[in-house]
Amino acid sequence: MLPDDMNPTRSITLLCSLVRTILILGTIQNCSSSLSGGTIEWIMKEGAAAPAGVVASGFGDFATSVGPLIDTPDTWEPKLKVYVIQPGSNIVEPLPILGTYSKTKDGVAFTPRFPFSERMVYRAQFDVPPIGSAVKQHFTSEWKSSAPPKSPSTVVSQIYPSSDRVPENLLKFYLVFSDSMSGGDVYDHIHLYDENNQEVELPFLELGQELWDTPMKRLTLFIDPGRIKRGVKPLEDIGPSLVAGHAYKLVVDAEWKDANRLPLVKPFQKSFIVAEPDRTAIDPAQWKKQIPKAGTSSPLIIRFGEPLDVALAQRLIEVRQKEGVPVKGQVKLTDHETEWSFTPDAVWKDGHYVIRATTILEDLAGNNIGKPFEVDVFDSVQRWITEEYVDIPFRIR
Amino acid sequence: MGALFLSHTAHAVNWQEGMKVGNPNIAAAGSIAFGPEGILFIADAKSAAVHAIATGDTTTPHGQASVKIEGINLKLAALLGTSADEILIQDVAVNPASHKVYLSVSRGRGPKAIPVLAKVDHAGNISVLDFNNVSFSSAVLPDAPPDAEVGEGRRQSNPRQESITDIAFLEDRVLVAGLANEEFTSSTLRGIPFPFKTISAGTSVEIYHGAHGRFETRSPVRTFVPFHIGTEPHLLAAYTCTPLVQFPLKSIEPGAKIIGKTIAELGNRNRPLDMIVYEKDGEDYLLMANSSRGIMKISTKNIENFEKIEERVEGGGIKGLPYETIENWTGVDQLDQLDDDHAVLLVRAENGALNLESRPLP
Numbered sequence: 001m002l003p004d005d006m007n008p009t010r011s012i013t014l015l016c017s018l019v020r021t022i023l024i025l026g027t028i029q030n031c032s033s034s035l036s037g038g039t040i041e042w043i044m045k046e047g048a049a050a051p052a053g054v055v056a057s058g059f060g061d062f063a064t065s066v067g068p069l070i071d072t073p074d075t076w077e078p079k080l081k082v083y084v085i086q087p088g089s090n091i092v093e094p095l096p097i098l099g100t101y102s103k104t105k106d107g108v109a110f111t112p113r114f115p116f117s118e119r120m121v122y123r124a125q126f127d128v129p130p131i132g133s134a135v136k137q138h139f140t141s142e143w144k145s146s147a148p149p150k151s152p153s154t155v156v157s158q159i160y161p162s163s164d165r166v167p168e169n170l171l172k173f174y175l176v177f178s179d180s181m182s183g184g185d186v187y188d189h190i191h192l193y194d195e196n197n198q199e200v201e202l203p204f205l206e207l208g209q210e211l212w213d214t215p216m217k218r219l220t221l222f223i224d225p226g227r228i229k230r231g232v233k234p235l236e237d238i239g240p241s242l243v244a245g246h247a248y249k250l251v252v253d254a255e256w257k258d259a260n261r262l263p264l265v266k267p268f269q270k271s272f273i274v275a276e277p278d279r280t281a282i283d284p285a286q287w288k289k290q291i292p293k294a295g296t297s298s299p300l301i302i303r304f305g306e307p308l309d310v311a312l313a314q315r316l317i318e319v320r321q322k323e324g325v326p327v328k329g330q331v332k333l334t335d336h337e338t339e340w341s342f343t344p345d346a347v348w349k350d351g352h353y354v355i356r357a358t359t360i361l362e363d364l365a366g367n368n369i370g371k372p373f374e375v376d377v378f379d380s381v382q383r384w385i386t387e388e389y390v391d392i393p394f395r396i397r
Numbered sequence: 398m399g400a401l402f403l404s405h406t407a408h409a410v411n412w413q414e415g416m417k418v419g420n421p422n423i424a425a426a427g428s429i430a431f432g433p434e435g436i437l438f439i440a441d442a443k444s445a446a447v448h449a450i451a452t453g454d455t456t457t458p459h460g461q462a463s464v465k466i467e468g469i470n471l472k473l474a475a476l477l478g479t480s481a482d483e484i485l486i487q488d489v490a491v492n493p494a495s496h497k498v499y500l501s502v503s504r505g506r507g508p509k510a511i512p513v514l515a516k517v518d519h520a521g522n523i524s525v526l527d528f529n530n531v532s533f534s535s536a537v538l539p540d541a542p543p544d545a546e547v548g549e550g551r552r553q554s555n556p557r558q559e560s561i562t563d564i565a566f567l568e569d570r571v572l573v574a575g576l577a578n579e580e581f582t583s584s585t586l587r588g589i590p591f592p593f594k595t596i597s598a599g600t601s602v603e604i605y606h607g608a609h610g611r612f613e614t615r616s617p618v619r620t621f622v623p624f625h626i627g628t629e630p631h632l633l634a635a636y637t638c639t640p641l642v643q644f645p646l647k648s649i650e651p652g653a654k655i656i657g658k659t660i661a662e663l664g665n666r667n668r669p670l671d672m673i674v675y676e677k678d679g680e681d682y683l684l685m686a687n688s689s690r691g692i693m694k695i696s697t698k699n700i701e702n703f704e705k706i707e708e709r710v711e712g713g714g715i716k717g718l719p720y721e722t723i724e725n726w727t728g729v730d731q732l733d734q735l736d737d738d739h740a741v742l743l744v745r746a747e748n749g750a751l752n753l754e755s756r757p758l759p
Contacts, residue, residue, distance in 0.1 A: 120478070172581070205637055207560065208670070209560040225614070229614050231612050233662045259506075309579070360580050
């Protein structure tokens with residue numbers, strides 16, 4: 001009756017939603033004894049947390065007694081319906097779950113189009129249509145996970161910039177979580193408070209399409225650019241989200257749910273002081289290099305003299321041999337993202353190298369290499385770098 | 398969002414050229430827009446791609462289109478076998494060939510969320526598109542920003558993603574506005590020729606905002622809508638820093654740097670969510686759903702001659718093109734034009750339910 005990979009481990013006694021006398025069969029049916037031996041089974045696959053489908057079977061006697069009621073999937077299909085029960089309520093939308101039906105030896109199997117979830121309660125209903133003087137019957141079975149509820153386990157593991165001092169025109173935060181999160185309402189769970197514990201109104205750029213990485217463990221939170229850019233209305237009307245000389249705290253609610261729909265273990269808070277705005281382009285000529293010796297695999301270290309964007313500094317700075325061949329190795333950012341260190345996979349060889357930095361690298365205020373976040377077009381003295389990257393040569397001996 | 402298409406080149410185009418039958422393997426369904434002949438474009442940020450699906454839904458039924466579904470999130474949850482809070486409606490678009498409403502839905506909120514496309518017919522029935530055996534073609538977003546080459550493992554774990562804030566079809570191009578989750582600098586507007594070609598991946602242009610002719614910054618586009626000024630196709634775009642700007646479609650050329658002409662400055666708390674352009678009594682209007690106020694109706698009558706805003710804007714409110722606020726249209730998350738006289742709205746009711754309903758265009 002069942003496919004080989006389906007193992008019915010959970011057979012739930014049929015419950016009659018209506019207890020009625022089925023005159024046509026000449027017997028009295030009640031909830032605890034199934035109608036002519038009919039059952040509704042939830043099909044659990046080995047190791048699965050939720051059923052793979054539902055099978056209604058054993059109603060054959062009934063069919064035989066009253067004629068070919070249950071002869072083809074077409075006539076079976078409308079008789080078995082599966083519904084989802086919304087959590088915390090008994091309200092069931094009268095729309096059955098989408099899925100496919102197939103006829104088994106003496107019944108019908110339903111496979112949902114989208115997998116059942118262990119977090120939900122499902123109700124299967126088998127309808128016997130009115131026959132003769134009998135009234136229509138509903139036979140129902142509910143499935144609910146018997147696994148114990150899980151405890152929250154996800155935390156905010158890091159917020160970048162990691163320093164407790166940021167420029168007034170800070171462009172973004174990265175929130176890093178210990179596990180995958182849920183999205184769709186992230187801005188409800190992130191708050192910025194000033195030193196008087198007043199919540200700053202709408203400090204962030206709220207986007208319908210939230211800025212997650214693929215595993216949804218890192219969220220990028222831009223400060224509303226309308227409150228950073230000079231000359232635009234939100235900044236002129238109500239000022240910047242962050243004001244130099246003041247203290248703030250960024251708070252993440254514990255109610256924010258992870259990918260398993262469990263809240264965070266605890267709320268998270270980052271306190272910081274706001275410094276003057278940084279409107280200066282990144283200048284690699286000011287970077288201090290610590291160059292390792294040939295024959296070692298000691299790290300090559302760059303000290304930027306200011307914190308850079310953690311993601312971009314990891315992604316957009318590389319080491320090449322003079323001939324252009326990239327050197328493989330591991331990058332680390334330390335000292336509040338002011339220091340970049342590169343440990344090669346193989347020992348350094350004597351020779352000429354370059355540090356190649358892509359010019360779209362950003363500091364905390366979104367200034368690039370050779371080009372500030374806001375270009376003052378009246379300032380004709382400065383020449384902005386337009387190359388894709390800059391190379392900083394160095395020698396290993 | 399902003400998913401109008403206005404006109405197409407006069408010569409016959411085989412819009413389904415290069416399509417194959419199968420499953421487009423959509424990783425995430427975000428913004429959607431319709432092109433000609435019932436072709437639906439789906440922004441898939443997870444795959445950094447745009448998919449085109451020939452829905453085959455090309456007949457306009459008789460009678461007036463009218464939609465009213467209360468608690469559409471609950472109904473979708475019922476059909477998809479999940480809880481209402483696991484349903485995220487990403488976008489709403491009307492197929493101009495059939496006047497049927499399509500919803501781009503995420504079933505789930507985590508990394509394993511399943512993309513779903515639902516269709517609402519004129520009787521109010523909701524069906525879900527089966528992605529198996531559809532006619533489709535896909536285009537990968539052009540000009541993805543570079544990666545440094547420092548280690549083999551790094552590239553795989555690169556957490557960089559680009560969010561697609563809006564897409565639209567205009568003339569012969571799919572336009573895609575995007576914002577990266579790392580570099581603000583690489584916010585772009587891309588034009589991808591359609592039918593998709595394997596050789597020409599399209600172009601991306603740098604979008605700038607020139608505040609008062611002085612401070613020039615890269616400016617991601619939040620939402621945009623195609624619009625004709627005279628016979629010239631243009632885009633009206635809302636930047637994330639709130640100015641409303643316009644630029645001609647022809648400026649989207651390889652290597653171009655576009656500075657949108659500011660036609661309105663929106664104040665704080667003004668987050669444009671969606672825009673449509675429509676014609677009423679021989680005049681064009683822009684309708685903009687907004688996070689803080691009712692819908693804004695902006696006459697575009699004088700847009701052609703409108704001087705760009707270069708003066709400082711004092712006080713609250715907005716400056717620029719004249720507008721009126723449709724006060725009783727509140728809580729509008731999404732909107733599109735249903736037919737010549739109606740808009741369809743996704744409205745967040747006070748009890749938290751999401752309702753899909755049509756209303757006469759104001």
